[in-house]
Amino acid sequence: MIRRVLATAVALAVTTPAALLSVSHAYADAKSTAQTQGRQNNPAIGKLKAAAAEAQKAYDKAAQAKADGVVELAKTLGELDGAHPLAVASAAAKRAAKDAANTKINADQAVTDAKTALGSLPENATEEERGAAATTLSKAEATAATAATVKATADVTAAEAQKKVDDARARRSAPTACSTKLWTPRAP
Numbered sequence: 001m002i003r004r005v006l007a008t009a010v011a012l013a014v015t016t017p018a019a020l021l022s023v024s025h026a027y028a029d030a031k032s033t034a035q036t037q038g039r040q041n042n043p044a045i046g047k048l049k050a051a052a053a054e055a056q057k058a059y060d061k062a063a064q065a066k067a068d069g070v071v072e073l074a075k076t077l078g079e080l081d082g083a084h085p086l087a088v089a090s091a092a093a094k095r096a097a098k099d100a101a102n103t104k105i106n107a108d109q110a111v112t113d114a115k116t117a118l119g120s121l122p123e124n125a126t127e128e129e130r131g132a133a134a135t136t137l138s139k140a141e142a143t144a145a146t147a148a149t150v151k152a153t154a155d156v157t158a159a160e161a162q163k164k165v166d167d168a169r170a171r172r173s174a175p176t177a178c179s180t181k182l183w184t185p186r187a188p
Helices: 002-026 033-040 043-080 085-119 127-173
Strands: none
């Protein structure tokens, strides 16, 4: 409803001055000064001028609302870069993914060290020493597998969190009804 009112007001604001100027010039030579003054005092022209002024006020309000919307949009997009809950969650997910990657690297290194230790046991090592080295290797491999799963999950979570931030940013920067033309003149 507001669009219709604004469109009508803008159309009136744009067409009224042109109509008034074109009509007054077309009849300027044919009428006397007295008739022209009588037309100027005509209440219909006063109503048209008042309507044009009101339309201009409505247009100014709409322009101000659009400017306020742009400021709010910029503020929201700024929040998406820092203090917005989605941005905070994304940053936390990225830190968790980085920590999981470091843990996986350390677990893979522990597997490598356990394999080296098991391979470097002397020929005369006891079954107890071999069993302890094999147990250490098994535990290191299990830890590495768990670390790989945690890393993969953390990577997916971080990607999803970043996608939510990107989607929110895209929604916030999409054009709104306020950013479209309020009135489009019809072709003659």
